[in-house]
Amino acid sequence: MKTLLPTSIAGSLPKPAWLAQTETLWSPWKLPDDILQEGKHDALLVSLHAQEHAGINIVCDGEQSRQHFVTTFIENLRGVDFEKRKTVRIRNRYDADVPVIVSEVSRDKPVFVEDAKFLRKQTKQPIKWALPGPMTMIDTLYDDYYKSREALAWEFAKILNEEAKELEAAGVDIIQFDEPAFNVFFDDVNDWGIAALERATQGLKCETAVHICYGYGIKANTDWKKSLGSEWRQYEAIFPKLQQSSIDIISLECHNSRVPIELLALIKGKKIMVGAIDVATHEIETPQEVAATLRNALKYVDANKLIPCTNCGMAPLPRRVANAKLEALVAGTEIVRKELTGGLNTEAYANQRRTTDNESLSIT
Numbered sequence: 346m347k348t349l350l351p352t353s354i355a356g357s358l359p360k361p362a363w364l365a366q367t368e369t370l371w372s373p374w375k376l377p378d379d380i381l382q383e384g385k386h387d388a389l390l391v392s393l394h395a396q397e398h399a400g401i402n403i404v405c406d407g408e409q410s411r412q413h414f415v416t417t418f419i420e421n422l423r424g425v426d427f428e429k430r431k432t433v434r435i436r437n438r439y440d441a442d443v444p445v446i447v448s449e450v451s452r453d454k455p456v457f458v459e460d461a462k463f464l465r466k467q468t469k470q471p472i473k474w475a476l477p478g479p480m481t482m483i484d485t486l487y488d489d490y491y492k493s494r495e496a497l498a499w500e501f502a503k504i505l506n507e508e509a510k511e512l513e514a515a516g517v518d519i520i521q522f523d524e525p526a527f528n529v530f531f532d533d534v535n536d537w538g539i540a541a542l543e544r545a546t547q548g549l550k551c552e553t554a555v556h557i558c559y560g561y562g563i564k565a566n567t568d569w570k571k572s573l574g575s576e577w578r579q580y581e582a583i584f585p586k587l588q589q590s591s592i593d594i595i596s597l598e599c600h601n602s603r604v605p606i607e608l609l610a611l612i613k614g615k616k617i618m619v620g621a622i623d624v625a626t627h628e629i630e631t632p633q634e635v636a637a638t639l640r641n642a643l644k645y646v647d648a649n650k651l652i653p654c655t656n657c658g659m660a661p662l663p664r665r666v667a668n669a670k671l672e673a674l675v676a677g678t679e680i681v682r683k684e685l686t687g688g689l690n691t692e693a694y695a696n697q698r699r700t701t702d703n704e705s706l707s708i709t
């Protein structure tokens with residue numbers, strides 16, 4: 346199946362109220378250990394259904410089996426003491442109790458691979474799996490052992506690569522690394538952050554993505570955004586090097602953000618997941634608003650490289666809001682698809698494109 350403008354989401358969806366406290370990050374599980382795994386998989390099915398029902402093309406697990414997009418992965422590694430938590434400032438923005446690195450880090454067993462195999466069995470759609478990126482991982486813990494951000498990032502990159510290769514073998518089509526820290530530590534990103542990310546993807550044949558956003562719609566993030574001025578040019582510092590990197594897809598925050606859209610020209614040639622849904626408001630975008638964001642991005646991104654998406658994860662939102670936003674994303678995308686194809690179906694449009702400019706429509 347070839348789909349023009351295949352829709353996807355950045356990663357997380359709200360958890361059902363029977364599994365975890367809703368609208369809360371790091372919410373403790375509500376189920377006892379003996380039925381927790383089954384409960385997480387049931388929630389994954391609910392989340393997959395929400396995506397497929399809305400018409401999302403590239404689906405994911407909605408991160409139903411993790412408490413948090415970074416710490417759950419870290420807590421499964423050796424060398425990490427998650428009983429002895431310390432309070433650190435995340436991305437210079439808010440305090441959180443995080444695990445402590447006490448010795449050499451390693452991965453004894455796969456973390457998400459069984460969940461990915463489960464998801465693969467449930468759907469024929471292309472699937473995407475999110476992992477934390479090395480730089481965001483080191484920013485979400487206290488390091489009492491390596492005492493070097495770069496050295497620890499490199500160790501995490503090797504561990505992530507092991508996990509990513511097993512996810513690929515489990516049938517994952519796109520492996521995404523979440524790197525909101527890329528929007529904060531520009532010098533480190535250029536010095537070693539992108540290199541560490543490439544190390545994490547080494548040898549993968551599936552597509553790779555990096556998600557760089559301005560964070561969940563929590564107060565610490567929205568306050569930070571208010572301090573960034575009228576134009577958010579953070580991406581400008583890292584795009585030139587990312588453009589040169591081996592990463593296939595870049596996932597960005599666009600709708601309702603103050604990112605100048607022309608910055609997308611700096612990553613020409615990459616596939617772009619364009620954030621057309623704001624996760625920091627309960628207000629539901631209209632299909633026309635989504636379409637306007639996509640049209641704007643199309644000035645700088647080829648249609649065959651654009652993946653309409655959400656700005657970030659929707660874990661902290663009420664389920665009815667998240668589901669309505671999925672529908673808005675799909676409806677807005679459909680408007681732009683029709684405009685691009687002039688009413689032709691996707692296959693006829695692809696054939697026309699092939700004959701006119703010898704360019705094949707990629708995408709799943």
Ligand SMILES: [Zn+2]
Pocket residue numbers: 355525556557558559560561656657658
């Ligand atoms: Zn995000």
